[in-house]
Amino acid sequence: MNAKVREVFTLRGEALKLGEIVGQGGEGAVYDLAAHKNHVAKIYHRPLEQQRIDKIRAMGKIKTDSLEKLTAWPTGLVCSKDSKPIGLIMPKISGRKSIHQLYSPKSRRTDFQRVDWRFLTRVAANTARAFAAVHDNACVIGDVNHGGVLVAQDATVRLIDCDSFQVSYLGQQYLCEVGIETFTPPELQGRSFSGILRTPNHDNFGLAVMAFLLLFMGKHPFAGRYAGPGDMPIWKAIEEYRFPYGANAAAVGMARPPSSPELAIVGPRLAKMFEDAFSQKGTSAGRPVARDWVAALAELEANLKQCSANSSHWSLGSSPCPWCKMEGATGVPLFSTVVPAGGATLFDIAGFQRQVDAIPHPGPVPTVPEKNVTPDPNALKLKGHARRTNFRAGIAAAVVGVAGLMMTQIWVLGIALGVFLGLRGFLNRDSEAAEYRRMAGEAATQWKNAQTTWMQRAGPDAFDRQKTVLAGLRREWDILPSKRVARISELERNLRQAQLHRFLDNFEISSAKIESIGPGKKQVLESYGVETALDVERNKLYSVPGFGPKTAQKLLNWRRSVEARFVFDPSRAIDPRDIAQIDQDILGDRKRLQAALILGLEQLKQTRAQILAAREHSRPEMERLRLALDQSSANVAAISG
Structure with a gap:
């Protein structure tokens, strides 16, 4: 156009x-x-x-x-x-965002805060409702993709790009001839969509993929580790029914990605639905339909329970909590901190502090003690070999040299051959000793790297930092009364400026006659917070679209003309509205600090829970690496003894 x-x-x-x-x-x-x-x-x-x-x-x-x-x-x-x-x-x-922004913990931090697994479950159910509405009216979405689903902060869903849907009307089929391979069912993978009549069963595959992405922290159901040769891209895994979370995963050479939750976290009903949707049975006999997902997801949400260690974790109550386990392994918070609803102004700061003080410090990072190990028997056989090797190699070299001078004698050749074979034995043992030293170096590097990560995740530093943040917020809270007194004193010292500001704030731009500033520009100014003469400041005007130096100067000139009419009255007391504004500001600070303190307390609890989870779930790996280090050190000590 x-x-x-x-x-x-x-x-x-x-x-x-x-x-x-x-x-x-x-x-x-x-x-x-x-x-x-x-x-x-x-x-x-x-x-x-x-x-x-x-x-x-x-x-x-x-x-x-x-x-x-x-x-x-x-x-x-x-x-x-x-x-x-x-x-x-x-x-x-x-007022909505793409459903893609909800998939992974990182992607939803900006646009979707205060989100837990209940919210994700509700969004999945509402998405299924939208699919059902399309199918009920003899239409097929066809091009299922996350760009076509928009989500609001209340978890409601709207489908967009509807003009690409496949539509049936009076016996005529208007096809959808596009699609994205990561949402395309096995039976359509690798085929051109041109001329293909799509069915609701094709959509049902894409819906299952979208529900899985929501419930499993953005992990695609066909992205896994393949045990066979070559690569296994998602489209190919879909085509070959290689679902790495299913009961048949090992048989098809697939395994879940590291630190990913098990299929069982959604309960047996939904687990079976995912299995059916991603299996050959789903292609031939039909996949779970949209209304099946609505019912099952509603049941899942109704049965979720809050984790006792981390208030932002909701699951079916399995032990251990799948999200604590995942956070302990990855160090990545999966959900936003949940702030309990509370009063606006009345806040027991002393009682709050008692809650903070009652949270036990996680203590120093646990040490992983050295292991008392016995050197490898093969290493003991090499004991002392390192000291003897150079001497014996020299003797052997000398003998070989003499043999070279006496090559005409056949018996000497026999001696030389014997010496050579003996030397080769020593050299072989040198090679074995070098391998032990290489393994020791590799074990030391792995241990050093693991120690760094262990200190970061299992150490108390994050807990201590959060306590420091809370202490700073508490200090801000304590000085609020003195802050109010200071601001009123400042008003008394700057009475002239306070009267001037009040005077300027009475002159609204919308009712003023200003050259080149018509109704349209006034509306733009109002949209950018420039409503009265008090708001007219050069830097503020330059941030408003369409207000360059010339237009801005006209407004500044108008403000000066208004200001010229101001008359200061020193006998006038502080305007009650100014005091009311201070009280309003202090109340705002109080609300802000109350929310920040409550949030900080929850984050302190969660930080402690994450540290303890990291210690529990990472300890076996640390002990394994410690044992590998101590064993390799003992082996090297043995061959050097």
Whole structure:
């Protein structure tokens, strides 16, 4: 579409004024609609084929309440002035993020905070509900991918890019001819989607993949370790039914990635559903359908229990907690800290401090003592060999030299051969000794690296740092009363400035006549927090789009003209509104500190739990490495003795 064209039309000829671009992709751009706040227009880059036009018309006719609630379902065509369809109208979806942002602990930190496993389970169930709505209306998503699912902070889900769905209407099939291999079922892997009639069973595979990604911390169900030769990319593992979390994993040469949870964490019902969805049976006899997932995921959420050691961990109550075990092995926090709901202003700081003091220090990092080991028997056989080797090698070399001078004598050749064979024996033992020393060096390096990680994860430093943070927050809390007194005293010292600020704040830009500043620019200023003469500051204006030096100077001149009318009255007391503002600010600080203290206490508990989990789950590996180091050291000592 020509960027200068800002007006389009509905099929009935109603004019639609395009607003700002809110999104853009390979197919087209999405625009706000000035007169339709809840809808947007998607304008395609290329002229629409008749097949696409007919499909969009059909989608408008089969729209239902469930589709409207759970998807961005097209509602009609958009035409140019010559009545040629160039796009479509669809609901505006805002305040949501791609489901991909929820998969892994790292990716959800920015856009989804306060998230635990219950939330992820709910999102998976709501995604299944949206799939069910599509299937109930004789449609197939086809191109299942995480870019097509948007999630809100309340875990509700909306499907987008609906114009790519496969649609059935009055016996006509409008196909979906695209797809992503990581969500494509085995029976379609490696095939062109052109002309293929997709089925809900194909979607059911993609839904199972998406649910798995949510529940298993972003791990793809077909990404695993392959025991056979060559690589095993995801698409190939899908095609060959190599599900590394299943009961048949070893038989197909697959194993779960390190530090990944077992399939059993979702309970027997969901575990079987994943097995069925990713098996040959799923291809031939059908996979679990969307409504099966809704019911099973709701059951899972209803049975989740909070971990006694870490309040952000929710699971089926298995012991040990799968998330404590995973965090102990990886050192990566899997979920956001949960802040308990509490009062706004009343806060027992003394009682809070008692809670902090009651949390036991994890103590120093446990030592892994040296092991009392016996040298390898082969190493004992080499004992003293290192000292004797050089001497004997010299004797052997001399004998061989003499033999060279007497080569004409056959008996001398026999002696030389014997000496050579003896020397080779000594050299072989030298090689064995070198191998023991190499193994000792490798064991020492592994132990040193493991010790560093052990100190970081199992040491008390993170706990001590969190205690320091809490102590700093407590100091801030304690000085709040004196902070209020200091600010009121500052008002008294700066009474003139306080009166000036109050005076300037009474002059609103929206009602002022300022050269070159019309209603549009005033609205922009208000959107950027510049509402009164008090807000007019050069640095603040330069951050507002469309306000360069000349336009900004007009506003600054207006502020000066207002300021020139100010008259200071030293007899006036401090404005009660200024004191009220101070009290409001102090209350805000109090709320902020209360939330930070409660959060800090929970983080302190979780930090301690993570340290103890690291000690428990990493200790066997440390002991193994310690034993390997001590054994290799004993072997080297034996051959050097």
